Amino acid sequence: MIPLYLITGFLGAGKTTFLKELITLFRNKRLALIINEFGKESIDGVFFKDKGAALSEISNGSIFCSCKLDQFEQVLKNIAQKKPDVIIIEASGLSNPQNVHRILGQPDFSTLDYKGSICLVDALNFHKVLYTALACKQQLSVADMIIINKTDLVTQESLNQTKALLGEIRPGIPAYTTSYGRIEKEWILYLKSGKDNNDKPLRQVADITLQKFLLDVTSVCSMELLREFISLIAKDTYRIKGFVNKGGQNWFVDCVGENIKITPYHGTADKLNRLVVLSGSGLPTRKSIISAIEKLNLSEDVLLK
Template sequence: MTRLYLVTGFLGAGKTTFLKNLVRCFPGQRVALIINEFGREGVDGALLSDLGVTLSEIDNGSIFCACRLEQFEDTLQGTLEQEPDVILVEASGLSDPTSVGRILGQREKFANLYYAGAICLVDAARFHKVYATARVCKLQLAVADLILINKTDLATTAQIARIREEVEAQRPGRPVYETSFGALDPAWLFSMSPSGPGSPSGIHTRDITLQKLTLSVGRGFTPASLEKFLAMFAEDTYRIKGFVPLSGQIYLADCVGPLVRLEPWQGDAVNPGRLTVLFGNGLPARKSIETAISWYPECEVTVE
């Protein structure tokens, strides 16, 4: 019987770093990853490619949405045929996973699968902003069997206490732990008691409040100027992510809200020069991007 763990959490909560730590909780076991990204440009797969496990990617939509559900089920069936001991599914940060119980409960398709539960990561530094503007945050917590308040090093004791109070009120009786850098104690996994709730509404359709676009970045930027360019509109987005060639070197751009990170990248790079930008209603991302582009007329950058 293969155990499946679902990892959820809003954009920038630290899921990719957490997955690297989670894989280490299963020494000597065959582990497979299924990575889901909302944007068209898959990045997390490249970031996780050095873990030495089987990895599949599903991009450009949520695996729980009608647009990608069939692909997810086919990928999961193909992964099960390899008979892994553990499957770790990283859902898109914009996903609504409330139908996970109904999907994985199809015994005719997944007879040898045991759903071990959902682990939800909460960003301690940005929780209240995204919780108020993105409804999927509440839906991800609604199916959580283990809640990790991550990035506690970036929040005050009072902020963490308030977050704990709110998540425990929404998901009473579920274990809640505090951590930083996605670290976890393997014993936490044994505190999970999966409920696997289904969704009364069935297959989900796209949340129209969530929006995305792609920035094609060409010549003219240096690492310093690109960092300043991204900083002009990062605060009006949920996430900016992708690889960019600059000065003969590939860089990884990974922005969470106003925090802009640009660093050299030595591994494989997917679609270099294309950045996925994710935002929602009420965030003036498009206008801010247009303003930023006007400040850098000598640089090649287009919006798709």
């Protein structure tokens, strides 16, 4: 049997950082990764191309939705036939994984040993997304383990409130705390095979509560101007991320709400100066982008149609 782990967590919870830490626990194993991103542009997969793992990327939708389910199942079948030692799936931050047991319970996947779902929670933004994003509750509903990440950004009182709330939502499920996605081997050993697979069938429909935008910031001439542009639109987004080249240097842009991080990136990226923006339908994201373009006298081509 091939152990399979599912990593979930709403946008910005730190799944990719956590996954980097997790794969170090399987350093001497033949590892297969499936990276799923909701946006059209694949970004996170770049970080794993030199990690020695077999990498498969599925973008522009959730692997658990009807729009991508067939592709996901085919990719998983192909991986299973190659018999890796371990399979890890990083689901989109906007995914609804409530049908995971039914998918993996099919005869085609009889060689897979589903160890469970590890749900990452953003300690700083959890209270906000819990009540505004349905996907957050859906991911928690099938979690076999919860990891509260980014605890260095909150007070002990706030952390205690988050732990208490999670205890009410998923009583009996272990919840560990960490920062920077760090993980202890003992946490993974907790996960056992043979999870309950009696999840109820769910009608799989497109989530119309989400907005996706793609920005081309090639014409934004400096890092200072780019940061100002992002700061003007950040409040009306869930997530902004992508790779840019400014001043002869590659940078990784990673914005969760109004928490903006732009750090040097020394690897290679297929597409530079493209930013993926994800937000909720109730947020005036397009209006904010257009307003920022006008305020900073940027080209209208920044917002790709």
